[in-house]
Amino acid sequence: MKTQRFLLLILFTALLLVFTGCSQSPEAKESPKEKAQTQKVSSASASKKNDLPTIKILATGGTIAGKSKTSTTEYKAGVVGVESLIEAVPEMKDIANVSGEQVVNVGSTNIDNKTLLKLGKRVSKLLSSKDVNGIVVTHGTDTLEETAYFLNLTVKSDKPIVVVGSMRPSTAISADGPSNLYNAVKVAGAHEAKGKGTLVVLNDRIASARYVTKTNTTATDTFKSEEMGYIGTIADDIYFHNEITRKHTKDSEFSISSLDKLPQVDILYGYQNDGSYLFDAAVKAGAKGIVFAGSGNGSLSDAAEKGAVRAVKKGVTVVRSTRTGDGVVTSNGDYVKNDLLASNSLNPQKARILLMLALTKTDDPRKIQDYFNEY
Known part of the structure; x- marks a missing residue:
């Protein structure tokens, strides 16, 4: 009788161990099927990232790369490097594969003809690659419209080129640079932005380089296209509502590929x-x-x-x-x-x-x- 009870106890213990092992939580033990599902999800996530547009940010300095204590007008322009600009807006990685390159790091009043040629040639070379979908140029606002119009006339590509800046340095209260940069990357990666020439993005507005100009010394809404109007707006999504009829970019007759200087x-x-x-x-x-x-x-x-x-x-x-x-x-x-x-x-x-x-x-x-x- 004792032998039978002992055998029953062993059998009961064995069944209990089997039952406990089968009922482990998914976190403790993952079945081969579950592992396969996890790998599939990871692969899908990687594929989604690879589907994002590739945007190159070319930095030239300006207020968007400026530093001060808290002032919006007293600061040193062209201090922050391009990698720091990118790191300050990690959300950009959700909308594009972003990398940066420092062309110069100066206030835009010091952008000269030599820099224009250097920047224009670099933009052209990058856009000739099938691996680059669009360009963002960070720039000081004082002469931003001039650089944007130069690119509008000289770059032979219908891929988006967006010039962006800010009216407040990165260290100021309510700095506008991060939002402007995020929007610029979003526009540069938009299929709808192709073929519209060089664009200027600030303050949730999209303007043509041909028509936009700086109109106020310090206000964040300084860039306006008062006579001809903006060509688009950004309200989470991108909305284009005007077309450009003047010649630009790939239809332009002007080439800088063989130029090493511009006439005075x-x-x-x-x-x-x-x-x-x-x-x-x-x-x-x-x-x-x-x-x-x-x-x-x-x-x-x-x-x-x-x-x-x-x-x-x-x-x-x-x-x-x-x-x-x-x-x-x-x-x-x-x-x-x-x-x-x-x-x-x-x-x-x-x-x-x-x-x-x-x-x-x-x-x-x-x-x-x-x-x-x-x-």
Whole structure:
């Protein structure tokens, strides 16, 4: 009898051990089937990341890379490196495969022709690779529109190029750089952004490099396209609502691939009691072109016009723009007869960019005027 009880006890213990082993939690022991499912999920996650667009961030400095204690106006621009900019916005990794490259690290007032050529060639080379879907350029806001328009005229690709900056340094309260950078990466990775030329993204707005300009010294909504309008907005999703009709990027005639310098073009400003001597000084200093920021419809005083005509006779191209901020400068009257060209709707700083590139192809005033009407 005791033997039977002992055998029953052994049998009961064995059954208990078997039952306990089978009822272990999934965390304690994973079946082969469960392992296969886990590997499938991991593989799917990796595949999803590989499906994200690849965006290259080219950093040039500016306020977005600036530092201060808390001030929004007193800071040192071009201090923070590109890797720190990327690390500060880890959410970008959810929308794109992002990597960075430091081109220069300066305030945008120190962006010169040499830097423009270096940046333009680098953007072109990167976009020629099938592994890069779009480019983001971080830039100081003071001359951002000029660099953006230069890229708009010289990069032969329909892949998105987005230029971005901020009005507050990275250390300021409510810094706008991280949000602007995140949005720029999102736009650069959007299929809808292809073929629209170089774009400028700040303050939840998408603007064409051709039409946008800085309008306020310190406000975060400083970049506006007041005459022509923004081409899109960002409200979590991206919404495009305008098209660009001017020539740009892959349809542009301008190429910088073989250029190592750009012709000197100066900007002169019109005002009451101005004179002709500023034109004489620019010509003497080696200017090949002059943009005149005139009053109203690109108007020149009698004295300024004499200086402009003398410059033209010495082989210098003169383009009339306007200091008003908006509107089309038209070709008219004696200005046409004297080969004083009209900038159309380009402000003085962008007229300078186009004139520099135009002079790399021709000095024919009629052809250069055509460029201003087309680009």
